[in-house]
Amino acid sequence: MQTKLSSGLFLALLLFLFPDPVQAQSNLNDAPFYDPVALYLTWQNDPTTTMTIDWHIIDEDRTILEYRLPGGSWSDAIAATAIDFPHSARTIHRVELTRLEPGTVYEFRFGESSKVYNFRTMPADLSKPVRAAIGGDTMHRKRWMEKTARQAMKFDIDFVMIMGDLAYADGLPPEQQRQRDTQNPRVENQWYSFFDAYKNTLITDDYRVVPMIVTIGNHEVRGGYYTRDDRRPDDPPYSDTNEWKQTVAPYFFSLFASPGLPGYGVLDFGDYMSLILLDTDHVNPVENQNEWLRNVLSERAHIPHIFPGYHVPAYPSVRDYNDEVQARVRNNWVPLFERYNVDVVFEAHDHAYKRTHPIRDGRISHNGVVYIGDGAWGTETRIIGSRQSHDSWYIAEAASERHFILMTLHGTHRHFKAISSTGEVIDEFPGLNRTN
Numbered sequence: 001m002q003t004k005l006s007s008g009l010f011l012a013l014l015l016f017l018f019p020d021p022v023q024a025q026s027n028l029n030d031a032p033f034y035d036p037v038a039l040y041l042t043w044q045n046d047p048t049t050t051m052t053i054d055w056h057i058i059d060e061d062r063t064i065l066e067y068r069l070p071g072g073s074w075s076d077a078i079a080a081t082a083i084d085f086p087h088s089a090r091t092i093h094r095v096e097l098t099r100l101e102p103g104t105v106y107e108f109r110f111g112e113s114s115k116v117y118n119f120r121t122m123p124a125d126l127s128k129p130v131r132a133a134i135g136g137d138t139m140h141r142k143r144w145m146e147k148t149a150r151q152a153m154k155f156d157i158d159f160v161m162i163m164g165d166l167a168y169a170d171g172l173p174p175e176q177q178r179q180r181d182t183q184n185p186r187v188e189n190q191w192y193s194f195f196d197a198y199k200n201t202l203i204t205d206d207y208r209v210v211p212m213i214v215t216i217g218n219h220e221v222r223g224g225y226y227t228r229d230d231r232r233p234d235d236p237p238y239s240d241t242n243e244w245k246q247t248v249a250p251y252f253f254s255l256f257a258s259p260g261l262p263g264y265g266v267l268d269f270g271d272y273m274s275l276i277l278l279d280t281d282h283v284n285p286v287e288n289q290n291e292w293l294r295n296v297l298s299e300r301a302h303i304p305h306i307f308p309g310y311h312v313p314a315y316p317s318v319r320d321y322n323d324e325v326q327a328r329v330r331n332n333w334v335p336l337f338e339r340y341n342v343d344v345v346f347e348a349h350d351h352a353y354k355r356t357h358p359i360r361d362g363r364i365s366h367n368g369v370v371y372i373g374d375g376a377w378g379t380e381t382r383i384i385g386s387r388q389s390h391d392s393w394y395i396a397e398a399a400s401e402r403h404f405i406l407m408t409l410h411g412t413h414r415h416f417k418a419i420s421s422t423g424e425v426i427d428e429f430p431g432l433n434r435t436n
């Protein structure tokens with residue numbers, strides 16, 4: 001009784017001193033408030049009515065989540081699914097909330113005396129603008145990932161989408177990551193740094209956590225590509241099984257609920273946007289996704305905004321146009337994008353910014369598909385065309401700059417702006433919607 005009374009008086013005193021609840025929480029956080037070592041939000045199902053919340057714990061017993069509308073009462077405790085964090089003392093805990101209201105803020109916490117975070121579900125329609133920060137290749141260095149993210153957070157973004165090469169951990173245990181990592185040799189664990197950077201930057205001052213959507217890249221996979229024969233000697237040869245995919249990309253399939261196995265998927269935002277998350281030969285051959293991709297596109301002819309996203313670009317800004325994976329993407333997927341009138345595709349991997357002209361049938365066409373990328377959120381940048389043996393006829397704009405792409409959707413309209421990590425506008429274009 002004595003303790004309860006004391007803590008009640010203590011809280012009353014704090015509320016008197018800090019009437020702003022955000023400030024009060026901030027001050028309380030220093031000592032008694034529980035805050036998980038890592039926190040990550042994404043979606044496995046419709047972002048207008050669901051949210052997937054991951055938090056990482058070390059040895060504390062924080063395995064439940066509660067949520068509420070602001071000012072409402074807390075839900076019953078929801079027990080998390082525990083998932084092994086490979087080669088780590090941490091454990092991933094995951095809860096998917098479903099049957100939420102669109103366009104609504106929810107608070108959540110990890111039991112009593114926990115820091116209270118919040119998220120907002122995506123709106124039911126595009127009667128108001130929706131904004132996202134798009135990019136790839138996030139973390140040669142943690143501080144570069146954070147710097148670009150801070151620029152993105154100036155725009156009240158609804159989510160971030162990263163097209164692969166997230167933490168540059170290469171599917172390896174930390175000691176082997178360190179051996180390979182000439183960029184940043186003192187990092188304890190690339191994934192710890194990645195989630196630190198996320199938590200340091202993709203949470204607003206009022207504790208709104210911004211969800212992230214990812215695709216797989218070569219640096220998520222031992223050897224990078226399913227075709228590689230220089231994979232570590234103890235790794236099994238390629239087979240189209242979940243077991244093999246989890247063996248060569250152990251972190252990707254543990255740390256990210258989406259796209260999950262088999263490594264590609266589609267996320268439908270109500271009936272206004274679909275993001276198609278593809279795998280460019282990392283754990284799934286490009287051509288193995290053709291039939292699935294054709295079905296996904298044909299079933300979504302009525303959706304005004306359809307954006308495929310993947311790691312290795314069909315139209316590279318730095319590497320050679322005739323490199324193997326790039327050519328396979330052009331031969332297999334590009335005809336489907338053109339047939340189903342996709343307007344804009346997101347690419348990465350080359351560590352530069354690029355926007356192509358609209359392309360159809362291998363040439364510039366007003367009726368073509370625009371490819372934007374090329375993955376330099378937090379990496380060293382490369383010189384445009386430096387690995388090209390041919391004229392890059394398809395490039396409309398390019399820059400060796402770390403950047404993100406701010407996408408704004410409003411009704412059937414869309415707008416793209418490439419913004420550098422120092423806040424300068426590199427490029428801007430309307431991304432015309434041919435269905436208008």
Ligand SMILES: [Fe+2]
Pocket residue numbers: 165217218219311349350
């Ligand atoms: Fe890459």
